[in-house]
Amino acid sequence: MTATLPRNPLLASRLTDRGPSSISAVGGAAAFSAKDLSVRIGNSNIVDDVSLVGNFGELLGIIGPNGAGKTTLLKVLAGLLKPSLGCVEIDGVDLEKMPSSTRSRQLAYVPQITGAHPFTALELVLMGRYPHLRRFQIESEDDTEIAIEAMERMDVAQFKGRRVDTLSGGERQRVLLARALAQRGDVLFVDEPITSLDIKHQLLALQVLKDEARDRSVAVCAVLHDLNMAARFCDRVVLLAEGGMIDEGEPGCVITERRVAEVFGVRARVTRRARSNGVTVDLIEPSD
Amino acid sequence: MRARPRTQPQPTTLTSRALRFFPRTDSAVVRKTLIGSLILGALIIAAIVTAVATGPVDIPLPNTVRAVLATISGESATSVTSTQQAVIERIRLPRVVLALGVGMALAVAGTIMQAIFRNPLADPGIIGTSAGGALGAVIVIAIGLSGSVLWIPAGSIIGSISALLLVFAIAFLGGRMSIATLLLAGVAIGSLLGAAVSTTILLTDNITAQREMFFWLAGGFEGATWTTARIVAPIALFGTVIAVVASRDLNLLLLGDDEARSLGINVGVFRIAMVILAAVLTGIAVAFAGIISFVGLIVPHAIRLVTGPDHRHVVLLSALGGALFVLLADTAARTIISPAELRVGIITAMVGGPAFIVLLMTTKTSRSSL
Numbered sequence: 119m120t121a122t123l124p125r126n127p128l129l130a131s132r133l134t135d136r137g138p139s140s141i142s143a144v145g146g147a148a149a150f151s152a153k154d155l156s157v158r159i160g161n162s163n164i165v166d167d168v169s170l171v172g173n174f175g176e177l178l179g180i181i182g183p184n185g186a187g188k189t190t191l192l193k194v195l196a197g198l199l200k201p202s203l204g205c206v207e208i209d210g211v212d213l214e215k216m217p218s219s220t221r222s223r224q225l226a227y228v229p230q231i232t233g234a235h236p237f238t239a240l241e242l243v244l245m246g247r248y249p250h251l252r253r254f255q256i257e258s259e260d261d262t263e264i265a266i267e268a269m270e271r272m273d274v275a276q277f278k279g280r281r282v283d284t285l286s287g288g289e290r291q292r293v294l295l296a297r298a299l300a301q302r303g304d305v306l307f308v309d310e311p312i313t314s315l316d317i318k319h320q321l322l323a324l325q326v327l328k329d330e331a332r333d334r335s336v337a338v339c340a341v342l343h344d345l346n347m348a349a350r351f352c353d354r355v356v357l358l359a360e361g362g363m364i365d366e367g368e369p370g371c372v373i374t375e376r377r378v379a380e381v382f383g384v385r386a387r388v389t390r391r392a393r394s395n396g397v398t399v400d401l402i403e404p405s406d
Numbered sequence: 407m408r409a410r411p412r413t414q415p416q417p418t419t420l421t422s423r424a425l426r427f428f429p430r431t432d433s434a435v436v437r438k439t440l441i442g443s444l445i446l447g448a449l450i451i452a453a454i455v456t457a458v459a460t461g462p463v464d465i466p467l468p469n470t471v472r473a474v475l476a477t478i479s480g481e482s483a484t485s486v487t488s489t490q491q492a493v494i495e496r497i498r499l500p501r502v503v504l505a506l507g508v509g510m511a512l513a514v515a516g517t518i519m520q521a522i523f524r525n526p527l528a529d530p531g532i533i534g535t536s537a538g539g540a541l542g543a544v545i546v547i548a549i550g551l552s553g554s555v556l557w558i559p560a561g562s563i564i565g566s567i568s569a570l571l572l573v574f575a576i577a578f579l580g581g582r583m584s585i586a587t588l589l590l591a592g593v594a595i596g597s598l599l600g601a602a603v604s605t606t607i608l609l610t611d612n613i614t615a616q617r618e619m620f621f622w623l624a625g626g627f628e629g630a631t632w633t634t635a636r637i638v639a640p641i642a643l644f645g646t647v648i649a650v651v652a653s654r655d656l657n658l659l660l661l662g663d664d665e666a667r668s669l670g671i672n673v674g675v676f677r678i679a680m681v682i683l684a685a686v687l688t689g690i691a692v693a694f695a696g697i698i699s700f701v702g703l704i705v706p707h708a709i710r711l712v713t714g715p716d717h718r719h720v721v722l723l724s725a726l727g728g729a730l731f732v733l734l735a736d737t738a739a740r741t742i743i744s745p746a747e748l749r750v751g752i753i754t755a756m757v758g759g760p761a762f763i764v765l766l767m768t769t770k771t772s773r774s775s776l
Contacts (some may be wrong), residue, residue, distance in 0.1 A: 198667050222670030233524065233662040237714040245661070248654060249670045256433040256718070301669075 147210040148168035149174045149305050149337030150195060155204035157190050157361075164190045165201070166361035172305070172337045177328050179348040179369070180341045183382050188341045189230070189309055191358065195339065196307040198226040208305060222249035226298040228308040230281065232290060239285065239293045240278035243269055246300035268299035271326050273319065287314040295323055299330065306330065308340045312347065320344070324351040345373055345399045355380060370397045379405050438719040442709075446726035450506070453730055457505075458498045462745050464586055465490050469652025472498065501630035505736045505750075506729040507639035508627075508695040509699040509705075511687040513728020514642075514649050516702025517721055518684040521656040522677055523589055528687035530702035533592030533681065537599035539692035544619050546608045555629055558622065559637075559693035570682075570759030583678060625696035625751030627736050638694050645687045646725040652680065653717040660715075698735075698751045700758045701728050711765055731758070 138157055147172045157165040165187045165304045179186045193199040197205055206213040208224060216224075226246070237245075246268070247261040257265075269275040272292040282290055298306055308327065312320040324340075328351050328400045331338045342348040348355050349369040357364045357372050359381045365372045370390060378386040378399065385405040389398045459470040473486045473494040481492070515530035523532065530536060543558045543567020551557040576591035577583050602622070610616050649656075655676055658666040663673050691698070705728045709720050735753040742748055 193664065196668060198664050218667070218672050219670050222668060225611065225668065227664065227668035229662070229664050232659075232665060233661045235524070237657075237660075238714075241714075241716065242661075245669055248658065251654075253651065253654070256435050309478070 124380075148172060148207075149209060150339070151207050152191075152195060153193070153204050155194055155201045155206070157187070157199065158202040158304070159193060163361045165194065167204075168358070168361075169358055170363065170366060172339050172381075174304070174337050175331050175335045176337060176353045177324075177331045177351055178337070178339045179352035179355040180358060181343070181345065181348050181355050182341065182364075185209075185360075186358040187361040188358055190258075192227075192307050192309050192339065192341055196225055197221050198227065219249065222301075222303075226301040226302050226306045228294050228298045228306075230291075230309045230313070231287070232294055234283050237282055238278065239269070239274060239280055239282055239296075240265060242282050242293055243278075243297045243300050246297040246302075249301065254373060264302070264356040265296070265300045268296040269293070271299060272296040273322060288316060288319065289316060291306060292319060292323065295326075299326070304336060306336055306338045310341050313343060320347060325363045327351070345378070349373055349396045349399065373397055373399060408610075414734040417710070434714075435718045437497050438531070438713045438716075442713060442719060442723040443726060446723060446730055450730050450733070452500055453733045454506075455714070457502050458494055460737060460741050461493070461498060463489065463493050465494065470494065496632075497630075500632045500635040501627050501660055501736070502733060503635040504627050504630040504694060505551075505638050505733045507635065507642040508691045508698065509701055509728040509730070509732025510646055510725045511642040511691040511728075512698060512702040512732070513705040513724040514646050514721060515684040515687040515691070516728075517706040517717070517724045518649060518656065518680050518687075518707055519702070521717065522658050522680055522684070523585065524660055524662075525666060525729070526707065527703070529700075530684060531596065531697075532595035532629055533588065533685065534569045534594075534599060535566045535685045535688045536692045536697060537596040537603065538572075539689055540603050540623060541565045541599045541606070541695060542568075543622055543693070543696070544603050547615050547619050547622065548606055548610050550612075550615065555631060555634065559634070562693035563689055566685065566692065569599060570685045570689075583674065585677070597653065597725070621749070622696045623751075624749035625698035625754075626739065626747070626749050627695055627749060628740075638690055641690050642687065642725075645683055648683055648736050649680075649721045652676070653721045656680070656717040656721070678737070680732075682731075696751065698732065698754055700754045701732055704758045704762045705731055708762060708765055 122302050150246065151169075151171045153169050155165055155168045156163055162281065168187075168191060175317070180191065182188050190199065194201045197216070200214070208216065208221075213221070232242070238263075243265040244257050244261060247257055247265065251257065266275055266278070269278060272295050274289060274292045274296055277285060277289060282293060284294065295308065295311055298308065306327070311327065312323050315323055324347060327338050327340065331353075340352075343351070352369055354367060355369050355372050356366045357377065364381060365377065367404070373388060375386055375388045376383055378388065383405050385402045387400040387402065389400070391398055408564045429709055455467070455470060455474070459465055459467055465473070469486045469490055473491050476482060476486065476491065477495045479497055512530050516528070519528040519530060519532050520526060522528070539562040542561040542563070545565070546558050546561030551561070573588065573591045573595050574583075576595070577588035579587070601680050607616060610619065655666075655671045657668050658671055659673070659677065659680075661669075666673050688702070706720060706724045708725045709727050713719055713723060732750065732754065735757065736750045738757070739748040739750045
């Protein structure tokens with residue numbers, strides 16, 4: 119039952135074409151692009167006319183207050199939810215016309231939390247390899263190796279035999295991230311990947327995502343709540359409020375004292391940090 | 407440094423000890439499937455021989471084997487009397503085949519339902535199919551249709567299909583099928599049809615017909631012929647094959663809709679297909695054997711407790727386990743108070759419940775909960 123690991127031709131060609139050093143794909147096809155996306159549920163626009171582009175090799179952050187439509191936008195981008203208006207293209211291909219099997223090889227999606235089920239951590243991470251297997255193909259040693267490596271990167275390899283529902287929330291979140299890494303997609307959508315992680319693993323997880331973007335030229339798009347983390351790790355951020363896109367650009371340009379006050383309703387001191395070309399945000403108090 | 411130990415000591419279980427005797431394969435799924443089906447297959451063969459040998463007409467074991475082989479190959483066996491041959495060929499073998507098919511169908515339907523609803527309490531009848539089948543059968547008996555052994559199954563199948571369509575219609579009301587609505591509609595329709603069954607029984611004046619209804623509802627195989635066995639067994643086998651083909655996707659369904667979708671399955675279409683498959687298996691089992699409770703609920707759990715939750719071995723092993731369980735229950739039902747018969751449905755509930763509790767208590771880490 120051993121079989122060779124099916125290679126993803128798309129990925130292989132891209133790595134040789136552009137190499138890991140090319141960070142932004144300006145001029146080439148965007149990793150994903152959304153045009154005039156709206157999601158209407160009932161009478162309210164959860165996502166309201168959003169257009170954005172994500173590039174290979176880039177970590178894109180989506181920030182915004184609760185109810186801004188971040189998760190909904192991410193689900194639409196990942197093809198899990200159909201937009202009421204607008205369309206999403208992945209590497210130049212219309213997402214709605216993409217068969218779910220192709221989509222699952224190209225896109226990985228990490229939800230905020232996984233449901234209760236009886237699988238072990240390794241079994242769950244190995245499911246990230248399912249899209250690469252033929253119907254009756256069983257995971258090979260290579261697949262297990264990829265899974266274990268992903269688990270090591272997220273510091274969860276020690277839980278491989280443990281049932282996922284016996285792990286803590288943060289540990290579970292890291293297992294899900296490991297599965298997304300094992301899926302080896304070209305585009306990675308992660309919903310609040312660090313919300314329940316401790317500070318060490320917050321740094322570790324975002325660094326891994328950033329490395330994944332840089333080293334494998336993956337486009338990573340993450341919903342984040344922590345503005346400092348977003349500023350520190352993201353190449354670009356998109357600021358959402360009430361379903362609409364307020365601003366988009368380098369973290370230092372988007373995250374300003376005025377914006378934090380207007381959009382989040384928080385008085386804050388934003389300090390530019392020359393060295394890493396970023397900003398730090400000191401939250402003071404709710405402003406109104 | 408770490409709060410938890412790096413490795414968990416692996417408990418030595420019967421399975422892990424058995425695994426050592428096997429040639430090494432790198433995949434636990436393959437290993438568990440092979441060993442599980444070998445063990446269950448051997449038990450099924452033993453159960454078949456026992457079932458065919460026992461009964462009011464005593465047939466010595468060697469003759470039993472010869473007669474069975476003769477039936478399969480179509481030749482006449484030496485040293486087997488024609489009575490023995492006839493009893494085995496016309497009465498006991500079709501009954502065995504029917505019992506195996508029904509057990510297989512129910513266990514696979516239960517496995518599918520538990521995965522679809524992500525609910526350990528889901529059983530084949532959870533969306534009202536078996537209640538519909540029961541009502542159809544009871545109405546046929548009440549009307550007094552006779553003349554063919556297929557009248558009751560036909561009525562039952564019509565009842566099952568009607569129930570399924572009704573439940574689907576309710577679940578699809580909002581446009582897209584909601585899994586919660588499907589479950590609630592199924593349970594509601596199920597109890598409604600259950601009430602209709604009770605009403606039909608109460609309104610039947612004819613005592614014989616009433617007895618026949620009770621009898622049918624408790625589940626049994628006394629009416630088994632090659633005609634019925636030849637209908638049920640292929641459908642059960644076919645359904646099992648489809649479920650095995652879909653087993654990896656059933657794993658993903660357990661994770662939740664978004665994750666399943668992002669890992670490559672078309673959740674909406676797949677789930678409807680699986681509900682229909684489970685309903686067909688349930689409907690066919692109910693139509694030809696009445697209500698046999700507990701098999702579809704317990705067998706998948708028992709398999710999961712022993713092998714873990716991966717559907718790539720759970721589906722096939724549940725099918726074999728269900729076949730074995732129902733055959734043993736039927737053999738017990740017709741021998742315990744021989745020459746009279748107990749009902750199979752009673753045996754499965756009486757034996758299955760306690761046996762499962764013992765299994766739950768002796769398995770240290772519960773791998774069963776969904």
